[in-house]
Amino acid sequence: xxxxxxxxxxxxxxxxxxxxxxxxxxxxxxxxxxxxxxxxxxxxxxxxxxxxxxxxxxxxxxxxxxxxxxxxxxxxxxxxxxxxxxxxxxxxxxxxxxxxxxxxxxxxxxxxxxxxxxxxxxxxx
Numbered sequence: 001x002x003x004x005x006x007x008x009x010x011x012x013x014x015x016x017x018x019x020x021x022x023x024x025x026x027x028x029x030x031x032x033x034x035x036x037x038x039x040x041x042x043x044x045x046x047x048x049x050x051x052x053x054x055x056x057x058x059x060x061x062x063x064x065x066x067x068x069x070x071x072x073x074x075x076x077x078x079x080x081x082x083x084x085x086x087x088x089x090x091x092x093x094x095x096x097x098x099x100x101x102x103x104x105x106x107x108x109x110x111x112x113x114x115x116x117x118x119x120x121x122x123x124x125x
Contacts, residue, residue: 007031009050011041038062057085072100
């Protein structure tokens with residue numbers, strides 16, 4: 001599959017999940033950049049101009065809501081951001097969508113193949 005080497009930033013502090021996400025995305029032909037904390041994630045979001053961001057909410061340094069606010073409200077970026085988190089509270093979901101997240105996935109409810117499908121769907125739009 002040729003996706004013109006779309007660049008995906010994965011901001012995830014759980015090493016096992018980050019590696020699994022990276023591996024499946026790289027296998028599909030995407031360029032992947034990883035950040036394990038929020039501060040680095042925001043810095044990479046600004047410097048690398050990714051085509052899509054997979055963002056956890058609970059992160060060391062800076063949480064995902066703060067990163068989302070910085071990217072969407074301060075930077076006025078149009079980059080699609082898929083929230084991938086364990087927070088399943090409806091208030092958290094609504095808050096993320098209100099700030100500008102493209103979609104919100106609860107880790108426990110999705111397999112890697114589901115995440116990959118969502119990434120492809122978002123990048124096609």
